[in-house]
Amino acid sequence: MTPLSFNKVCLASQSPRRRQLLEQIGVEFDVQPADIDESVHNGELPQQYVERVTKAKASAIWSSPNYGRNYPVMASDTAVVVDQKILGKPQTRADGLDMLALLSGRSHQVVSGVGLLYQDRFGYRSSVTDVHFRTLTEADMHNYWSTGEGLDKAGCYGIQGLAASFIDNITGSFSGVMGLPLYETSELLTEFSVHFWLNRPTA
Numbered sequence: 473m474t475p476l477s478f479n480k481v482c483l484a485s486q487s488p489r490r491r492q493l494l495e496q497i498g499v500e501f502d503v504q505p506a507d508i509d510e511s512v513h514n515g516e517l518p519q520q521y522v523e524r525v526t527k528a529k530a531s532a533i534w535s536s537p538n539y540g541r542n543y544p545v546m547a548s549d550t551a552v553v554v555d556q557k558i559l560g561k562p563q564t565r566a567d568g569l570d571m572l573a574l575l576s577g578r579s580h581q582v583v584s585g586v587g588l589l590y591q592d593r594f595g596y597r598s599s600v601t602d603v604h605f606r607t608l609t610e611a612d613m614h615n616y617w618s619t620g621e622g623l624d625k626a627g628c629y630g631i632q633g634l635a636a637s638f639i640d641n642i643t644g645s646f647s648g649v650m651g652l653p654l655y656e657t658s659e660l661l662t663e664f665s666v667h668f669w670l671n672r673p674t675a
């Protein structure tokens with residue numbers, strides 16, 4: 473029988489940012505990272521890509537023999553988008569420096585999706601945020617790359633870290649840029665009757 477409500481989720485992610493953000497809104501969770509192919513399909517639009525990858529991460533854990541399937545799986549994906557081009561994580565130094573040069577002195581979009589999967593029910597929300605970088609000098613880009621902060625992050629930067637000094641404006645969701653859009657996540661959790669700070673039954 474399907475339980476009416478849940479006290480926790482399984483976070484299908486290896487990202488320390490997503491753990492931190494989920495803790496921020498008082499969600500109980502355990503973690504099982506999903507290892508899936510994140511390559512972009514031909515002709516795929518950023519929003520389609522983020523939704524497909526989010527769902528693939530959640531499905532990989534739900535169908536894994538190690539998963540007990542007693543509560544929903546949560547997954548998320550974040551893409552940095554410049555002129556419809558999707559930037560993933562930098563593979564090399566040259567790659568990282570190219571990404572920073574692309575972002576310099578202009579706005580780009582960050583698309584972040586979050587999904588919840590329980591049995592055959594998949595719920596999904598996403599946020600799109602405009603982020604504006606001031607013009608970066610060659611020194612800015614080289615120095616930033618050398619800090620290592622951009623290495624494991626889409627678009628080669630972290631808004632929650634040193635790169636905050638490059639960003640003069642955002643319109644949208646800070647938590648979405650950082651990796652998990654918390655407003656949309658709250659909506660999904662409520663829809664799936666997962667208890668967290670906002671909807672925990674009163675004592």
Ligand SMILES: Cc1cn([C@H]2C[C@H](O)[C@@H](COP(=O)(O)OP(=O)(O)OP(=O)(O)O)O2)c(=O)[nH]c1=O
Nearest residue numbers: 485486487549550625626629630631649650651
């Ligand atoms: C743009 C941006 C991205 N990021 C991070 C969030 C994500 O961890 C990462 C985007 O890559 P993702 O592939 O979305 O996530 P991931 O591989 O790190 O983790 P998962 O196991 O859930 O797939 O970039 C920041 O931390 N700050 C930022 O400002």
